[in-house]
Amino acid sequence: MKRILIIEDNESNLYLTKFILEKNGYRVIEAREGVQGVELAIKEKPDLILMDIQLPDINGLEAVRRIRASKIDHELPIVALSSYAMVGDREKALAAGCTGYIEKPINPDTFMMEIAKFL
Amino acid sequence: MRDMEKAVEQILCRGLVSLCLLLLYVSICGVAIAADDSVTVRVGIYENQPKIFTDDTGRASGFWPDIIEYIASQEGWKIEYIHGTWAECLERLKNNEIDIMPDIAYTEERSRLYDFSNEIVYTSWSIVYTRKGTDIQSILDLEGKNIAVLKGSVNVEGPEGIKKLVESFNVNCTFTEVDSYTRVFELAKSGEVDAGVTSKDFGYQHETDFNLVKTAIIFQPSPLYFAFPKNSSLTPYLIERIDHRMKELKQDYDSIYYQSLAKWFGEKHVEKSVIPMWLIWTLAGTGGIILLLVGGSLLLRSQVRSRTKELTDEISERKRAEEKLAKYRQHLEKLVEARTAELAAKTVEIEKANIHLQEMDRLKSVFLASMSHELRTPLNSIIGFTGIMLQGMAGGLNDEQQKQLTIVKSNAHHLLNLINDVLDISKIEAGRVELSPEEFKIGDVIQDVIQTFSHMADEKGLRFVIEMPEDIVLFSDKRRIKQVFMNLVSNAIKFTDHGTIKIAARITNDGNVEIRVRDTGMGIKEEDMSKLFEPFQQVDVSLRKRHEGTGLGLYLTKKLAELLGGDISAKSQYGQGSEFTFAIPLRHKRKLNPVHPKGAIGE
Numbered sequence: 265m266k267r268i269l270i271i272e273d274n275e276s277n278l279y280l281t282k283f284i285l286e287k288n289g290y291r292v293i294e295a296r297e298g299v300q301g302v303e304l305a306i307k308e309k310p311d312l313i314l315m316d317i318q319l320p321d322i323n324g325l326e327a328v329r330r331i332r333a334s335k336i337d338h339e340l341p342i343v344a345l346s347s348y349a350m351v352g353d354r355e356k357a358l359a360a361g362c363t364g365y366i367e368k369p370i371n372p373d374t375f376m377m378e379i380a381k382f383l
Numbered sequence: 384m385r386d387m388e389k390a391v392e393q394i395l396c397r398g399l400v401s402l403c404l405l406l407l408y409v410s411i412c413g414v415a416i417a418a419d420d421s422v423t424v425r426v427g428i429y430e431n432q433p434k435i436f437t438d439d440t441g442r443a444s445g446f447w448p449d450i451i452e453y454i455a456s457q458e459g460w461k462i463e464y465i466h467g468t469w470a471e472c473l474e475r476l477k478n479n480e481i482d483i484m485p486d487i488a489y490t491e492e493r494s495r496l497y498d499f500s501n502e503i504v505y506t507s508w509s510i511v512y513t514r515k516g517t518d519i520q521s522i523l524d525l526e527g528k529n530i531a532v533l534k535g536s537v538n539v540e541g542p543e544g545i546k547k548l549v550e551s552f553n554v555n556c557t558f559t560e561v562d563s564y565t566r567v568f569e570l571a572k573s574g575e576v577d578a579g580v581t582s583k584d585f586g587y588q589h590e591t592d593f594n595l596v597k598t599a600i601i602f603q604p605s606p607l608y609f610a611f612p613k614n615s616s617l618t619p620y621l622i623e624r625i626d627h628r629m630k631e632l633k634q635d636y637d638s639i640y641y642q643s644l645a646k647w648f649g650e651k652h653v654e655k656s657v658i659p660m661w662l663i664w665t666l667a668g669t670g671g672i673i674l675l676l677v678g679g680s681l682l683l684r685s686q687v688r689s690r691t692k693e694l695t696d697e698i699s700e701r702k703r704a705e706e707k708l709a710k711y712r713q714h715l716e717k718l719v720e721a722r723t724a725e726l727a728a729k730t731v732e733i734e735k736a737n738i739h740l741q742e743m744d745r746l747k748s749v750f751l752a753s754m755s756h757e758l759r760t761p762l763n764s765i766i767g768f769t770g771i772m773l774q775g776m777a778g779g780l781n782d783e784q785q786k787q788l789t790i791v792k793s794n795a796h797h798l799l800n801l802i803n804d805v806l807d808i809s810k811i812e813a814g815r816v817e818l819s820p821e822e823f824k825i826g827d828v829i830q831d832v833i834q835t836f837s838h839m840a841d842e843k844g845l846r847f848v849i850e851m852p853e854d855i856v857l858f859s860d861k862r863r864i865k866q867v868f869m870n871l872v873s874n875a876i877k878f879t880d881h882g883t884i885k886i887a888a889r890i891t892n893d894g895n896v897e898i899r900v901r902d903t904g905m906g907i908k909e910e911d912m913s914k915l916f917e918p919f920q921q922v923d924v925s926l927r928k929r930h931e932g933t934g935l936g937l938y939l940t941k942k943l944a945e946l947l948g949g950d951i952s953a954k955s956q957y958g959q960g961s962e963f964t965f966a967i968p969l970r971h972k973r974k975l976n977p978v979h980p981k982g983a984i985g986e
Contacts, residue, residue, distance in 0.1 A: 276763075280767040368760065370763060372767050
């Protein structure tokens, strides 16, 4: 069973993503803060990370950089999941080391299809 | 010596014959009258102060009476004054009703009517007088004027009189002939005439009383004599005696003659009796010429003066004008300075305001970015959970639950669209949209859009018609053009129930690409056309249709069109359909200073 780390501070959205993933047969690891997310990523070595950008401590981009700077697999897919929709947000996320970028609000009909691309 | 002088004088003036006749008369008449001790001479008198006039007591007075009364006293004559006007006096003289008429200038014409004494008694000339402030200075100024003159006076009718004078200058003026110089001055003073002619003697005496001034028109210097009737037996005797006495008088500086001249004219007479008569005549002639010259000179001087005054006036006028101009210029310069300073202050103000506005704009963008983020986060849950519930992921739904959740989903999407449009607009307005121009075929975009909407069009039974003579290769932002195009097509479908949606593309003469979307829908009312591209101005649509749009679609479309360097316009006939024309340059020109997006993603 593939494991997905969700780093997300908003309870509702964490619940939503977790619900969809679990319903689709994935195991979910949760983190509600950036630093905690980085620690779990290094420790748990998940198959995929879904990274929110706005987090209470360090922001998602910084968290991605830290994960990429660690010794864990450089091929580990990290997908930004963000409500930011300004021009350049996607580029910034990719530049920080993200593999992909999914804009919130997610589309439940196509969400799993997009996730599947990175696994 | 005296005999010789006399002879010369006679030869020169009257000739030898006259002298013989004169001597004959003297010998005959002198004896005859000497016998009768009480000779009465009738002397004509008219009013011409100070030369001759009636004083307040009714007595004859003036220069001429002084002379004639002295001579009469010496000769033992009795004088009877006959009062009359000048003309009356002359008439009486002609008719032998008076024996002596003083103060007559010699003329050829008069010499045929009267006899004259040989001794010049007095020399006078005439002057044109006028009121102060008139423009009469020279003879030419008399053009069209009315001038008062003494009727019958030699200065009027004589060969050198005013009438001949003005005629010789081709000046047309009218004359008012009156009976006395006093009347002449009265008329001139009252303004009934423009000017008046008097002798210098009358004028000098009275000009101040009548508030009149001399003009430069001085003419007809005339020696004045005693005149006598031609047909009187007394005449030769009178001439002889008067001439004799006059000579005496002129020779004696202390005589009544000089006393009278001083008394009435306030001047020493130039004639000196020690000088031989021929010389006197010559002098008189020369004097006349000099007078003429002086008159002319005075005239010239006066004209020069008047012209000089005119020029001086003109110069000072010009100076004043220049001073005024200089003042105006200074004033203007001050004004310009003040305005420039104001403008500079305004510019600084505007710059400050601009900076403030830019700051406000930045804050607005940051605010919108945050808002967008904050709105999307809860919307993520709403749309997400609605979606998974409708998928039945959380368990089966009954029909009503299915229907209601569908409504939630639809509204959530509408809200999302609204947020997206607002975000787009704010980005465009803040100049934060970066265009990514690329080469592409417009035909591809049209096909894409039709494909996207084919399902919707099919549902309503609408047909797409494409009119494009040749495919056009554009260099522009494909994604943005598609966004505009989609907006127009979606509107066309939304507001059209039957018929066709025609899409036409062509290159215009000015090198633009023109894309037209034309529908056969409900159209737009004339009064709504102006607010078509305004935000939140959905025009006359049903509630259902209102629900489908954000109210920002056309506003955003226009913004996008402008961003792409083009424009969008619409025409419509209500009830018949609408046509939207979207024109952009064939090749997009990059902006020189693209505004880089300030990341909403903070680091």
